[in-house]
Amino acid sequence: xxxxxxxxxxxxxxxxxxxxxxxxxxxxxxxxxxxxxxxxxxxxxxxxxxxxxxxxxxxxxxxxxxxxxxxxxxxxxxxxxxxxxxxxxxxxxxxxxxxxxxxxxxxxxxxxxxxxxxxxxxxxxxxxxxxxxxxxxxxxxxxxxxxxxxxxxxxxxxxxxxxxxxxxxxxxxxxxxxxxxxxxxxxxxxxxxxxxxxxxxxxxxxxxxxxxxxxxxxxxxxxxxxxxxxxxxxxxxxxxxxxxxx
Numbered sequence: 001x002x003x004x005x006x007x008x009x010x011x012x013x014x015x016x017x018x019x020x021x022x023x024x025x026x027x028x029x030x031x032x033x034x035x036x037x038x039x040x041x042x043x044x045x046x047x048x049x050x051x052x053x054x055x056x057x058x059x060x061x062x063x064x065x066x067x068x069x070x071x072x073x074x075x076x077x078x079x080x081x082x083x084x085x086x087x088x089x090x091x092x093x094x095x096x097x098x099x100x101x102x103x104x105x106x107x108x109x110x111x112x113x114x115x116x117x118x119x120x121x122x123x124x125x126x127x128x129x130x131x132x133x134x135x136x137x138x139x140x141x142x143x144x145x146x147x148x149x150x151x152x153x154x155x156x157x158x159x160x161x162x163x164x165x166x167x168x169x170x171x172x173x174x175x176x177x178x179x180x181x182x183x184x185x186x187x188x189x190x191x192x193x194x195x196x197x198x199x200x201x202x203x204x205x206x207x208x209x210x211x212x213x214x215x216x217x218x219x220x221x222x223x224x225x226x227x228x229x230x231x232x233x234x235x236x237x238x239x240x241x242x243x244x245x246x
Contacts, residue, residue, distance in 0.1 A: 001216060002027035005078040007070070009061055009118060010088030012039025014187035015137055017046075018208035019085055024050040026212055031074045031081070033059040034088065053078075061088050061114030071121040080129060083215050084122045086115045086159075087137040093148045093193055104151045111155035112162070119166055127173035133215050134170075134177040136163045137207070140229060142181055167224065176222065178214050182207045183229030200232045 006023050010016040011032035020030045024047045032040040032047075032054060040056040047054035055077050059070045074081050090110045092103045115136055126132025141149050142156030160179050167177035184190060186201040210226050217223065 006083035018204035
């Protein structure tokens, strides 16, 4: 990864911060995007102690003008972008009758539209260079819809579908797209929405290690999806109604 550049959204904390650390350890330069400038500046300082360069760019990914400015800042500083990690996401959970329209719109704007805008900002650049990898941090909720996940799961199912489209369009140009669909992760966002035994949750670093593994595979290797989940969420084996001894 030496000499390569990665752009990471939602990079101020949680999975984004851990991913910045993981890719920096691989020798990657990182561009950190989030609305909270103080957070991404702190992560940039942490990354610089690991070795590579880091650039913090205040960005609210629901606004195209800010995403375009993010891309320009990355190109101006580093010349090229090899990896995009669409990690930024928001969540508010309610039953269908209680979902507020503004909450639905907000989740769609960040989780789905933001992923689209960021992908659009870098995809043609990657295709022109005939190399690149886009990793979308989706969610287990992008594959399995649960009660009170109406808006969140809808945005994440859309994000998974968009990942597949991105990969299909990138094939002829050597550009890959991969969906990472983690289960419960011990993040601030999780804590704001759930009551958990934190000892049972994945850590942000667990997901970041998957991202680092995916983007460091040889060009011949294709990984469409990865779904790390905590051990407690692992499905129990079924007997399938077999007779004893079979």
